[in-house]
Structure formats: C-alpha cells, structure tokens
Amino acid sequence: MSTTGAPTTPAAAMHEAAPARPVWHVALVRPETMTLVLLIVAIIVASYLSPYFLDIGYILRSFTLSAEFALVALVLTMVIIAGEIDLSPASNMALSACLFAWAQASGIPMPIAIAIGLLAGLAMGALNAFMVIALQLPSIIVTIGTLTLYRGLAQIIAGDKSIRVPDWFIGIDKVMVLGIPVPVVIFIVAALVLGLILAGTIFGRQIYQIGTNEVAARYAGIRTRRIKLTLFLLIGLVSAVAGMMTASRLGSVRYDLGLGGELQMVLMAMLGGTYIFGGRGTILGTFLAAWLLVVVSTGMTVANLLPAIQLTVLGVLLIVAIIATNFIYSRTQR
Amino acid sequence: MSDSDVPLISARGISKSFAGVSVLRDVDLDLNKGEIHALLGENGAGKSTFAKILAGVHRPTRGTLSLNGQSVEIPNPLAAQRLGITLIHQEPISFPDLSVAENLVLGRGEDGWFNRVPWAEMTREARRQMDQLGVAIDVTRPMRGLSIADQQMVEIGRALASDSRLIIMDEPTAPLTPREVETLFGIARRLRDEGRTIIFISHRLEEVRALCDRVTIFRDGNKISTDPIDSLNDADIIRLMIGRPLKEYMHKHNASIGEVALEVEGLTLPGRFQDISFKVRRGEIVGLGGLVGAGRTEVACAIFGIQPAERGVVRVNGAPVDIRQPHDAIAHGLAFVPEDRAVSGIFRTLSVEQNITAAVPGKIAPRGFIRRAIEKLLAADSVKKLRIRLASVRQPIGELSGGNQQKAILARWLLADPNILILDEPTRGIDIGVKAEFYDIIGELAEQGRAILLISSELPELLALCDRILVMAEGRLTAEIPRAEATQEKVMQAAVPRIQQQAAA
Numbered sequence: 001m002s003t004t005g006a007p008t009t010p011a012a013a014m015h016e017a018a019p020a021r022p023v024w025h026v027a028l029v030r031p032e033t034m035t036l037v038l039l040i041v042a043i044i045v046a047s048y049l050s051p052y053f054l055d056i057g058y059i060l061r062s063f064t065l066s067a068e069f070a071l072v073a074l075v076l077t078m079v080i081i082a083g084e085i086d087l088s089p090a091s092n093m094a095l096s097a098c099l100f101a102w103a104q105a106s107g108i109p110m111p112i113a114i115a116i117g118l119l120a121g122l123a124m125g126a127l128n129a130f131m132v133i134a135l136q137l138p139s140i141i142v143t144i145g146t147l148t149l150y151r152g153l154a155q156i157i158a159g160d161k162s163i164r165v166p167d168w169f170i171g172i173d174k175v176m177v178l179g180i181p182v183p184v185v186i187f188i189v190a191a192l193v194l195g196l197i198l199a200g201t202i203f204g205r206q207i208y209q210i211g212t213n214e215v216a217a218r219y220a221g222i223r224t225r226r227i228k229l230t231l232f233l234l235i236g237l238v239s240a241v242a243g244m245m246t247a248s249r250l251g252s253v254r255y256d257l258g259l260g261g262e263l264q265m266v267l268m269a270m271l272g273g274t275y276i277f278g279g280r281g282t283i284l285g286t287f288l289a290a291w292l293l294v295v296v297s298t299g300m301t302v303a304n305l306l307p308a309i310q311l312t313v314l315g316v317l318l319i320v321a322i323i324a325t326n327f328i329y330s331r332t333q334r
Numbered sequence: 335m336s337d338s339d340v341p342l343i344s345a346r347g348i349s350k351s352f353a354g355v356s357v358l359r360d361v362d363l364d365l366n367k368g369e370i371h372a373l374l375g376e377n378g379a380g381k382s383t384f385a386k387i388l389a390g391v392h393r394p395t396r397g398t399l400s401l402n403g404q405s406v407e408i409p410n411p412l413a414a415q416r417l418g419i420t421l422i423h424q425e426p427i428s429f430p431d432l433s434v435a436e437n438l439v440l441g442r443g444e445d446g447w448f449n450r451v452p453w454a455e456m457t458r459e460a461r462r463q464m465d466q467l468g469v470a471i472d473v474t475r476p477m478r479g480l481s482i483a484d485q486q487m488v489e490i491g492r493a494l495a496s497d498s499r500l501i502i503m504d505e506p507t508a509p510l511t512p513r514e515v516e517t518l519f520g521i522a523r524r525l526r527d528e529g530r531t532i533i534f535i536s537h538r539l540e541e542v543r544a545l546c547d548r549v550t551i552f553r554d555g556n557k558i559s560t561d562p563i564d565s566l567n568d569a570d571i572i573r574l575m576i577g578r579p580l581k582e583y584m585h586k587h588n589a590s591i592g593e594v595a596l597e598v599e600g601l602t603l604p605g606r607f608q609d610i611s612f613k614v615r616r617g618e619i620v621g622l623g624g625l626v627g628a629g630r631t632e633v634a635c636a637i638f639g640i641q642p643a644e645r646g647v648v649r650v651n652g653a654p655v656d657i658r659q660p661h662d663a664i665a666h667g668l669a670f671v672p673e674d675r676a677v678s679g680i681f682r683t684l685s686v687e688q689n690i691t692a693a694v695p696g697k698i699a700p701r702g703f704i705r706r707a708i709e710k711l712l713a714a715d716s717v718k719k720l721r722i723r724l725a726s727v728r729q730p731i732g733e734l735s736g737g738n739q740q741k742a743i744l745a746r747w748l749l750a751d752p753n754i755l756i757l758d759e760p761t762r763g764i765d766i767g768v769k770a771e772f773y774d775i776i777g778e779l780a781e782q783g784r785a786i787l788l789i790s791s792e793l794p795e796l797l798a799l800c801d802r803i804l805v806m807a808e809g810r811l812t813a814e815i816p817r818a819e820a821t822q823e824k825v826m827q828a829a830v831p832r833i834q835q836q837a838a839a
Contacts, residue, residue, distance in 0.1 A: 200703050201699065201702055201703055201704065202698075202699045202704065203702075205688065205704060208681075208684065209681050209688070209692060212681040213678075213680070213681050213682065216677070216680060217681075217692075218660060218678075219638075219640065219660055219672055219678045219679070220660070220692040220693045220746065221660045221661045221663070221664040221693050223659070223661050279681075279684075329683075
C-alpha cells in the first residue's frame with residue numbers, strides 16, 4: 001500500500017484578471033458606432049441621389065411615416081434586453097385603434113373611446129405577460145400567436161371597411177412644434193425618457209441584469225417577474241398610443257393598420273445593436289437606427305428603386321447588422 | 335508474456351486542469367482484463383474526472399494512455415466507443431421518444447446519412463442482446479417510462495452491442511432498488527467472467543466490497559493507493575479517502591455565540607429533503623456536510639425562497655417568516671452565496687461594480703436614479719477589503735479568475751450587511767491561497783456576530799471552521815456533531831448511509 005503525502009498547491013499558478021480594455025476601445029468599439037457610421041454614409045449617399053436630402057424638413061416629414069413603429073421599437077429594445085421579445089405590437093396597434101375607432105363611431109364620447117383604446121393595449125400586453133411569466137412559455141411563440149390573434153380580432157371588429165375618425169382628430173403629423181412634426185417630437189421625447197430610465201435607474205439596470213443571467217438575477221433578489229410584467233404592459237400601452245397616432249395620421253382605421261410593422265421594429269432594434277439574446281443594447285442605438293432606416297428607405301424611393309429591391313436591401317441590412325453586432329460583442333466579451 | 339498479462343488500460347502520468355485549477359495530478363493506473371475495479375474518493379477527489387478521461391469526455395492535460403500495450407489517443411466519446419470503452423451514466427442519457435431498439439444502436443455512427451434503416455434486423459438484434467443480458471424489456475417500446483434500472487440495462491446492452499472491453503459505471507446504484515442492484519451486480523460479474531473490465535464508481539463501501547476485485551482510492555486529485563479489496567477494512571478505506579493532513583488553515587475563530595438567529599423546524603420538500611430542523615446562533619458557524627445529492631443545496635434554496643419548502647417553519651430572530659422569493663429573504667437579513675457561480679452568481683458580461691452592487695439597489699440609488707459616485711465607492715471599498723484582484727471595477731466580471739469572481743459575489747452580499755449568511759461550497763474550484771483568505775473572512779464575519787451556515791463537501795474545511803457540524807444523507811439530517819467531538823470519520827459515517835447501518839447492526 002502506498003500512501004503519498006498530497007501536495008497542497010495546484011500546479012497551475014494563480015492567474016490574475018485579464019487587463020482592462022483601454023477607454024477609447026470601450027467608447028468606440030460598440031454597435032452604436034456602427035449604426036452612426038452607417039447613418040452618416042446613408043445621408044451622404046442619399047444627398048447625392050437627390051438634393052431633397054439636404055432639406056431637413058423633408059427628412060422630418062419622411063420620418064413621420066415610421067415614427068409610430070420607431071416609438072414602439074424603443075420599448076421593444078428594453079424587452080429584448082430583458083431577454084424576451086414581443087412580435088405582437090403592430091397587431092396591438094391595429095386592434096386598439098379599431099376598438100377606439102369603433103367606440104367613437106358608435107357614439108361613445110372621445111375621451112372614453114381613447115381610454116378604451118389604451119386599456120385594450122394594456123390588456124393585450126397583460127395577456128402576453130401572463131403567458132410568458134405565469135405559464136412560462138417562450139415569448140417568441142406566445143407573441144407570434146397573439147400577433148395573429150390580435151390582427152384577427154381587429155378584422156372581426158372592423159370588417160373590410162374603413163372606420164372614419166372625427167376631422168379634428170386627423171393630422172397629428174401636420175401639427176408642428178418648433179418646426180418639428182408632433183410624432184417626431186413624441187419619438188424624441190420618449191427616446192430621452194426611456195434612455196434615462198434604461199441607463200440611469202435601478203429599473204433599467206435590472207433589465208440588463210435579467211437579460212444577462214435571469215437565474216443570477218433571481219438569486220440576487222431582483223423581482224424578475226415584476227420587471228417583465230412592467231415591460232410587457234408598457235409595450236402594450238405604447239403600442240396603443242402608436243395605433244392612435246397612426247389613426248390620426250391616416251384619418252381612418254382599417255384592420256390592416258400597421259401590417260408587418262413588427263419586422264420594422266425588430267429591424268430598428270437589431271440595427272441599433274441590441275443583442276437578440278438579451279443583456280445588451282441601448283436606446284441610443286435604436287434611436288439612430290430608426291433614422292438610418294428612414295433615410296435608407298426614403299433614399300431608395302427617391303432613387304426609384306423597385307419595392308422588391310428595397311425589401312432586399314433592408315433584408316441584407318438586417319443580416320449585416322446582426323453579424324456585426326455579434327462580432328463586436330464576441331470581441332469585447334472574451 | 336501472454337496476452338492476458340498485458341493490462342487492458344495503462345494510464346501514466348495523467349493530469350487534468352480546468353481553467354488553471356488542477357483536478358487530477360500524475361495518475362498512474364493499470365486496469366486488468368477481467369476485473370471489476372472500484373474508484374473511491376470524496377467528492378471532487380478526481381475519480382469521475384479520471385473515468386471521463388478514459389471515456390473521451392475530457393482530454394488529459396498531460397499523460398498517456400495505452401490500450402493492450404499500445405499507445406492510444408481518446409479525443410472524444412465516439413473514439414472511446416470505437417476502442418471498446420463505454421461510460422454508463424448514472425441517469426442514462428437517451429432519446430426518450432425513440433424505441434429501446436433504436437437507442438441500442440445509437441452512436442455507432444457507421445451508417446451513411448441516407449442509408450435505409452434496417453428496422454426488422456435492428457429489432458431482432460436488440461431482442462437478442464436483451465436476452466443475453468437476461469432482462470425482459472420489450473425493445474419496441476419507447477425509452478420513456480422505463481425504470482432507471484431498465485434504462486441502465488439498455489445502456490449496458492449498448493456497450494455490449496459495440497463489444498466494449500471496458501465498461502465504466504459512474505455511481506450506477508444510487509437510483510436503484512436493492513433488487514435492481516442485485517441484478518446489475520449479477521450482470522457485472524458475468525461480464526467480468528467473459529474477460530471484460532469494469533470500472534465501478536460508488537460511495538457505498540458495502541457494494542464495493544460485494545462486487546469489486548481491486549480498489550483505487552483518490553484524494554485531492556491524486557491517486558493514493560491501489561489494493562485488492564480483501565486487504566483493506568472499512569476503516570482503512572475511510573482513512574485513505576480522507577487522510578489528508580489537516581492543513582495550515584486550522585484556525586479557530588473566537589466569536590462569542592449569542593441568540594438564535596436562524597431556526598428551521600420540520601422543513602420538508604417531498605423528494606428533496608424531509609423533516610429538517612436546526613438552529614444557527616449569532617457568531618456561530620454551523621457546517622452542513624454530506625455527499626453531493628444529499629439535499630443540502632435544496633435546503634439552502636428553500637430557506638432563501640428560491641424553491642420554498644412545502645412544510646415546515648423558518649424563524650429569523652425568533653419570529654416565523656414567510657419567504658416566497660429571494661427578495662423576501664434579503665428583507666429579513668439573509669444572504670446566500672450559491673454553489674454554482676457561473677449559473678446563479680455572476681452577470682458575466684456586466685462590470686464588476688454592477689455585479690457587486692446588484693443586491694443593494696437602495697444603497698446606490700437613493701432616489702431611484704443610480705449615483706455613480708456612490709456605486710464606485712462601494713465597489714472600490716469591497717475590492718480593497720476582500721482583496722479582489724482586478725484591473726478595473728468597470729471590466730466585465732467574466733474576465734476575473736474564479737476565486738476573484740467568488741470574492742465579488744461574497745462582496746455583493748456583504749454590502750447587504752446580512753445577519754444570516756448561507757455559503758454553499760464557497761471555496762469550490764478556487765486556488766488554495768484564495769481559499770485560506772476565504773477562511774479568514776468567514777471567521778471574521780462570525781466574529782462580527784453574524785450567523786453562518788456553511789455547506790461544504792470538504793471535511794477539513796468543515797472541521798477547521800465550524801462550531802457544529804450537521805450532516806445530511808439522502809434528504810435527511812443524520813447527525814449533529816459539536817466541534818469538540820467532530821472527526822472526519824464521524825462525519826463520513828453519517829454522510830454514507832450504508833456504513834451507518836452497518837455500524838448500527
């Protein structure tokens with residue numbers, strides 16, 4: 001029998017932490033930088049294509065067409081950072097707008113009709129939250145389901161007809177504040193507020209922590225379910241607001257309001273460097289990406305590109321954005 | 335030299351380290367043909383790592399293996415299988431919706447992607463194999479719903495189907511009933527008599543004695559001895575398993591022990607733990623020992639509200655509390671450093687300071703908005719106090735070494751200033767030097783009047799640090815040993831259920 005005295009020190013030397021990245025590296029090597037560079041390039045290219053692009057008013061007017069989606073994309077960014085996703089907002093916009101339009105058309109006073117629309121948005125968010133949080137179903141499946149469900153309900157309510165809204169309610173995009181269309185103002189203010197919340201508050205901080213490691217977040221006493229519920233309710237409510245903004249811009253409501261908008265929203269978040277697996281992303285990124293998307297699509301329209309080609313370009317853009325974001329994160333993660 | 339004299343497997347100088355922490359050092363071992371060879375050791379002693387190296391799950395950092403005298407490389411499990419080496423998992427990994435027959439031929443990897451599946455032939459062969467093993471399992475039924483014992487038989491059948499010469503069983507008997515164990519042993523003996531080699535890993539000495547020919551004992555990543563089982567008695571074996579010298583970190587703290595801070599009464603979560611009752615006083619370090627899987631972590635998770643118990647009472651400072659989620663536990667002054675740092679501790683890609691301040695949002699954001707200056711101050715203070723080695727508090731915590739990550743998690747909880755601190759394997763996987771620092775810190779925390787519950791699988795750690803040691807086995811408390819009476823043997827006897835029964839008989 002051989003009994004050796006066990007050596008106590010492992011052969012491996014103590015290894016210290018890796019050196020920190022230099023400040024310029026942290027500041028510049030991030031997906032938002034890519035978005036900003038792409039935005040500048042797009043503006044330069046677009047202004048070669050058409051002198052209109054040197055007119056800020058033209059860009060602002062173009063932006064009103066996407067402002068509602070861009071507004072929802074800001075909240076969607078927070079949902080994705082928390083490790084979930086919501087694909088139902090565009091359908092939510094349609095259903096809450098239809099309910100609102102149907103209510104006021106059947107003689108209910110406007111303030112109550114608006115409240116109905118907003119409550120409907122909240123309720124749709126709550127249904128998503130219930131299935132994701134209480135039933136523990138994956139949010140991508142749940143919201144693909146409600147994407148279809150909400151759109152279907154909108155069609156039941158509105159049928160094939162357009163529901164008119166009162167004349168005074170029409171034309172939010174024509175109202176200017178300091179020379180900026182109101183939908184753009186709403187978007188900018190929302191970006192500032194949400195940006196501050198995400199970057200500067202405990203609520204925002206915990207969104208990142210949940211998205212990075214939900215188990216660890218729970219162990220650290222973070223109330224993960226409460227935060228996710230808040231996010232789903234918020235995106236439901238904001239979708240309803242966006243739905244009514246769209247109704248005002250178009251002057252009437254149909255069941256196909258905002259059809260396909262969820263893809264644009266996801267595109268904005270991804271182009272802005274939000275990491276699809278959660279834990280990373282910023283409001284600034286999505287803010288820049290919304291402008292980038294507007295400049296690119298308007299630029300292509302001005303250049304008389306066929307819609308099919310425009311779609312292809314957007315698809316390529318999305319894929320490039322995802323690859324670049326992943327690449328940057330994998331380089332900075334180690 | 336006749337063929338049968340050459341060992342089936344010769345391992346020479348096998349070493350393995352994970353992320354710089356060495357778990358296996360210079361192991362030499364010969365496995366003969368036609369023997370059942372037991373690997374014994376405490377949790378983390380290296381026996382499973384060694385078995386996994388043979389099975390191609392891990393690659394050794396250094397060292398060579400030879401099979402029948404010829405040097406071989408085993409880069410992956412498929413290669414191991416081709417060489418005739420099969421690992422039987424404790425909870426068999428199978429495809430529950432495929433039939434037994436399909437599971438039997440899995441992983442042979444000889445067929446092209448588009449070859450026709452020879453169903454009839456497959457079923458016939460599967461039936462023949464099961465008959466050979468002498469077990470009655472319908473090979474056309476799906477794996478789902480088979481008992482664990484039957485699933486193991488299918489795995490053994492799979493090993494035979496690929497004509498394995500070495501079959502490794504890693505704690506196969508833990509989930510089995512005594513009768514199923516007998517069947518398994520019968521088959522193992524028959525396989526040995528056919529000239530195959532079996533490695534048997536178990537904590538149950540009685541089983542090792544009943545089945546095995548030779549036994550190799552591991553401790554702290556070293557092979558300690560290899561002997562015929564008959565030449566050792568149980569006391570010898572336990573001494574060899576735990577007999578490392580009590581190291582220099584033997585230092586008793588001298589905290590004054592006060593009121594009962596945490597009291598647990600009749601805590602039960604069916605299937606996990608039964609009727610757990612104990613008290614921890616202020617200034618006291620209470621150890622919770624036992625084998626992996628004894629239910630210790632589950633008790634801690636229940637107290638902290640991660641998975642609450644179904645029955646029983648938890649009292650904090652004498653008053654019953656209702657803890658449904660960790661948030662409640664923190665409000666009652668509890669803190670919990672979990673066992674698996676990567677899964678339930680760190681936010682890998684977030685900064686060290688964010689990781690440190692995660693449990694005390696109220697401190698860094700007095701009015702809802704985070705005050706960077708306060709956060710930085712708190713983090714820097716923790717880094718200094720716990721001597722966390724890092725380049726910057728802003729760097730992602732994933733860039734730190736394991737020990738420093740663990741210190742950061744401890745720092746997180748110290749910021750919460752808990753009265754009751756539960757530490758689950760706080761020193762697992764960290765370097766020896768950092769371990770000693772941890773022991774100092776734990777002693778200091780007790781001196782400050784905190785109540786500490788220390789879960790550890792390392793006996794010297796429990797003996798050196800704790801005022802009392804509780805031991806769990808198979809979901810129950812089996813012993814409570816005061817410091818003065820605590821020995822490694824006593825703890826080990828309470829932790830291993832079979833030995834306890836023997837001692838009682």
